[in-house]
Amino acid sequence: MPFGNTHNNFKLNFDVDLEYPDLTKHNNHMAKVLTKDIYAKLRDKQTPSGFTLDDIIQTGVDNPGHPFIMTVGCVAGDEESYEVFKDLLDPIISDRHGGYKPTDKHKTDLNFENLKGGDDLDPNYVLSSRVRTGRSIKGYTLPPHNSRGERRAVERLSVEALNTLDGEFKGKYYPLNKMTDAEQEQLINDHFLFDKPVSPLLLAAGMARDWPDARGIWHNEAKSFLVWVNEEDHLRVISMEKGGNMKEVFRRFCVGLNRIEETFKKHNHGFMWNEHLGYVLTCPSNLGTGLRGGVHVKLPKLSTHAKFEEILTRLRLQKRGTGGVDTASVGGVFDISNADRLGSSEVEQVQLVVDGVKLMVEMEKKLEKGEAIDSMIPAQK
Amino acid sequence: MNAFKWRANIGGALHDQKIGILLSSPRIDQPRQQESAMPFGNTHNTLKMKFSASEEYPDLSKHNNHMAKVLTPALYERLRSKETPSGFTLDDVIQTGVDNPGHPYIMTVGIVAGDEETYEVFKELLDPVIEDRHGGYKPTDKHKTDLNPANLKGGDDLDPKYVLSSRVRTGRSIRGFCLPPHCSRGERRAVEKMSVEALDSLSGDLKGKYYALKNMTDAEQQQLIDDHFLFDKPVSPLLLASGMARDWPDGRGIWHNDTKTFLVWVNEEDHLRVISMQNGGNMKEVFNRFCTGLTKIETLFKEKGTEFMWNEHLGYVLTCPSNLGTGLRAGVHVKIPNMSKHPKFEEVLKRLRLQKRGTGGVDTAAVGGTFDISNADRLGFSEVELVQMVVDGVKLLVEMEKKLEKGQGIDDLIPAQK
Numbered sequence: 001m002p003f004g005n006t007h008n009n010f011k012l013n014f015d016v017d018l019e020y021p022d023l024t025k026h027n028n029h030m031a032k033v034l035t036k037d038i039y040a041k042l043r044d045k046q047t048p049s050g051f052t053l054d055d056i057i058q059t060g061v062d063n064p065g066h067p068f069i070m071t072v073g074c075v076a077g078d079e080e081s082y083e084v085f086k087d088l089l090d091p092i093i094s095d096r097h098g099g100y101k102p103t104d105k106h107k108t109d110l111n112f113e114n115l116k117g118g119d120d121l122d123p124n125y126v127l128s129s130r131v132r133t134g135r136s137i138k139g140y141t142l143p144p145h146n147s148r149g150e151r152r153a154v155e156r157l158s159v160e161a162l163n164t165l166d167g168e169f170k171g172k173y174y175p176l177n178k179m180t181d182a183e184q185e186q187l188i189n190d191h192f193l194f195d196k197p198v199s200p201l202l203l204a205a206g207m208a209r210d211w212p213d214a215r216g217i218w219h220n221e222a223k224s225f226l227v228w229v230n231e232e233d234h235l236r237v238i239s240m241e242k243g244g245n246m247k248e249v250f251r252r253f254c255v256g257l258n259r260i261e262e263t264f265k266k267h268n269h270g271f272m273w274n275e276h277l278g279y280v281l282t283c284p285s286n287l288g289t290g291l292r293g294g295v296h297v298k299l300p301k302l303s304t305h306a307k308f309e310e311i312l313t314r315l316r317l318q319k320r321g322t323g324g325v326d327t328a329s330v331g332g333v334f335d336i337s338n339a340d341r342l343g344s345s346e347v348e349q350v351q352l353v354v355d356g357v358k359l360m361v362e363m364e365k366k367l368e369k370g371e372a373i374d375s376m377i378p379a380q381k
Numbered sequence: 382m383n384a385f386k387w388r389a390n391i392g393g394a395l396h397d398q399k400i401g402i403l404l405s406s407p408r409i410d411q412p413r414q415q416e417s418a419m420p421f422g423n424t425h426n427t428l429k430m431k432f433s434a435s436e437e438y439p440d441l442s443k444h445n446n447h448m449a450k451v452l453t454p455a456l457y458e459r460l461r462s463k464e465t466p467s468g469f470t471l472d473d474v475i476q477t478g479v480d481n482p483g484h485p486y487i488m489t490v491g492i493v494a495g496d497e498e499t500y501e502v503f504k505e506l507l508d509p510v511i512e513d514r515h516g517g518y519k520p521t522d523k524h525k526t527d528l529n530p531a532n533l534k535g536g537d538d539l540d541p542k543y544v545l546s547s548r549v550r551t552g553r554s555i556r557g558f559c560l561p562p563h564c565s566r567g568e569r570r571a572v573e574k575m576s577v578e579a580l581d582s583l584s585g586d587l588k589g590k591y592y593a594l595k596n597m598t599d600a601e602q603q604q605l606i607d608d609h610f611l612f613d614k615p616v617s618p619l620l621l622a623s624g625m626a627r628d629w630p631d632g633r634g635i636w637h638n639d640t641k642t643f644l645v646w647v648n649e650e651d652h653l654r655v656i657s658m659q660n661g662g663n664m665k666e667v668f669n670r671f672c673t674g675l676t677k678i679e680t681l682f683k684e685k686g687t688e689f690m691w692n693e694h695l696g697y698v699l700t701c702p703s704n705l706g707t708g709l710r711a712g713v714h715v716k717i718p719n720m721s722k723h724p725k726f727e728e729v730l731k732r733l734r735l736q737k738r739g740t741g742g743v744d745t746a747a748v749g750g751t752f753d754i755s756n757a758d759r760l761g762f763s764e765v766e767l768v769q770m771v772v773d774g775v776k777l778l779v780e781m782e783k784k785l786e787k788g789q790g791i792d793d794l795i796p797a798q799k
Contacts, residue, residue, distance in 0.1 A: 005424045005425070006464060006466070006467065007423070007469070007563070008468075010468060010565075011565040011567060013567075014565065014567030015567070018566070019566050021566060021628065021631070022595065022631050025595075048424070049425060050423070050424030050426075051425070058628075061628050062626070062627060062628065062629065141428075147429040147432065148436070148437050148438075148439060149429060149431075149432030149433070150429075150432065152436060177440065203621065208480070209479075210439065210476075210480065213439070213440050
């Protein structure tokens with residue numbers, strides 16, 4: 001390092017005991033892992049862009065817990081965070097991603113033809129299907145840490161790449177800071193608009209700085225393929241449509257994502273990826289595929305069944321409210337998606353959703369008829 | 382908590398001094414080193430220098446705060462490579478103003494200081510903001526401190542049928558420590574420990590107790606809420622954006638005396654906020670207690686070798702540039718339903734150098750004709766002068782209210798500009 005980090009070095013004047021956070025009331029992955037010894041070991045380090053241990057953990061210190069989910073409590077500020085602070089992040093990754101070891105290799109598979117079925121989920125139950133992931137552009141720091149200059153560069157590169165898409169992907173970019181009222185209204189009605197984060201998890205990590213500068217939404221004309229620029233990750237790529245044709249949603253997802261990646265590569269910008277962590281994103285929970293494939297599905301009976309949670313666990317699925325991660329379900333309609341991100345491929349994860357949701361809809365139908373479902377309870381996947 | 386080592390870079394040599402909680406800290410006889418002499422750089426800020434100034438310059442086109450009025454692209458370019466000795470940078474100074482374009486009731490500053498040196502290193506930005514905010518206060522002006530309550534005339538006879546309560550508050554920063562937007566947990570805890578030790582040695586009618594936010598029992602919390610003493614984690618985006626809520630509630634707490642008339646907030650928006658208050662209109666007594674308590678606290682700090690941030694140009698140095706000088710806001714909750722609807726109300730306030738707020742504080746509206754009326758100035762006037770303006774001004778406003786109640790005119794009472 002030719003340079004130090006003035007502020008971090010200043011803090012080294014204080015003993016570890018004085019600087020170590022009070023985590024006694026905390027329940028998140030970071031608090032489970034960060035002992036005083038690890039804090040002492042890592043506190044004088046920084047990544048090449050100047051991201052420090054306190055930067056990594058601030059969100060976890062400020063947010064002791066969450067009512068619905070076990071939060072991670074850490075963010076990366078750049079690609080190197082995962083290397084420089086591996087003593088903290090490896091155990092968290094292992095805990096969060098089902099025992100994933102520092103020596104494990106992650107498999108990427110974005111070949112939609114490898115998905116079996118998925119085009120016949122009953123639209124009487126499955127109201128909509130969606131697949132999302134994130135991508136980070138190599139060489140730039142991540143949303144908790146990036147400067148306005150970097151964020152704007154990410155926006156420029158992304159919009160240039162997206163504007164080259166054609167055919168079913170031809171579309172338009174709407175920057176948040178130039179949106180007209182009419183455009184804003186339309187995007188809200190389409191359920192596309194993302195707003196300045198209100199979640200204290202994101203705010204504490206510094207991701208809302210300079211809002212709405214260099215943030216925006218791109219979508220294709222058919223409104224089935226959508227990209228968020230500079231929200232929680234450099235890019236969030238979303239394929240969605242009403243009904244239960246997850247096969248088509250995933251096809252469009254893979255094709256579009258591959259086209260975007262090709263365009264970036266042509267301009268000498270790759271995505272952050274390595275064979276151990278897969279795609280590198282801001283939150284350690286999104287490593288690997290960064291993929292969440294899910295449906296909004298009506299399961300009023302199954303969701304009140306005593307074995308609902310157990311079934312979800314065995315199917316490697318997770319439930320959320322229809323408003324997203326921080327919400328509760330309404331009227332028996334749940335957002336059901338894959339629980340895993342790292343250690344299995346995109347195809348494998350979407351397969352789990354397709355097969356799992358198909359099974360749950362069958363169970364719902366049985367329960368409607370007053371029949372039992374015990375014989376259908378699956379083994380642990 | 383154990384002693385911590387303080388390394389001060391004084392005169393180019395490194396001194397290691399062990400500092401117990403209230404043993405001698407390095408006396409800052411000389412100005413701090415400017416950033417060019419610092420042995421370390423700031424990695425993150427240096428990385429940003431790879432982008433041109435125009436790529437990094439914030440979009441302030443929709444903004445209306447003091448920072449946005451002053452920060453031109455040229456000024457941004459000149460200051461962006463600088464940092465204070467503790468590593469506070471231009472982007473740190475302005476982040477709250479970038480993230481908060483405006484406020485419905487007040488013209489916000491849009492800037493915070495991260496340490497005492499911020500006001501020096503970034504003076505090219507802060508001096509014009511200070512001038513704009515504090516009525517033309519020039520970089521060469523000197524500020525007068527007067528905490529002698531005997532110099533206040535009157536103030537013990539504001540009509541309690543109208544003046545419901547009286548309050549004086551100020552802030553203090555402990556020299557040698559970074560301010561709330563920037564301080565680490567270690568620093569914040571050190572500030573807490575030093576403050577509590579000083580407050581615990583107060584006696585007589587100032588004798589009291591400290592309630593750390595993170596150790597508070599439910600019963601204590603309820604009592605403090607009922608007393609209107611409890612401060613909670615900031616929700617104002619102005620404070621959140623500047624990083625003042627980090628690590629909440631670590632190192633934060635409330636101290637108050639047994640009679641609940643003298644109160645100190647530790648590590649909220651400033652290191653210390655000192656408040657004297659009581660029901661009714663005896664501002665003289667409130668100010669008496671304020672000055673006595675504050676002076677005692679300052680003496681205790683000095684005995685232990687620490688002092689408050691103060692200089693003869695800016696007076697007391699606080700986190701927000703709007704609180705420089707005296708840091709003093711003296712005010713009353715006063716019932717003026719008729720006066721407040723009079724077309725000349727705003728004009729009268731302005732001439733009296735007073736400001737109105739809702740009874741919930743700076744971000745609220747008035748309820749039922751009851752207003753919080755306080756001094757508008759902070760810098761360039763002494764404490765006594767500011768409280769005098771409140772005492773005289775509120776007395777006049779109450780007289781006007783009484784006249785309006787009787788259906789009489791108040792035109793002959795309208796004051797000249799103070």
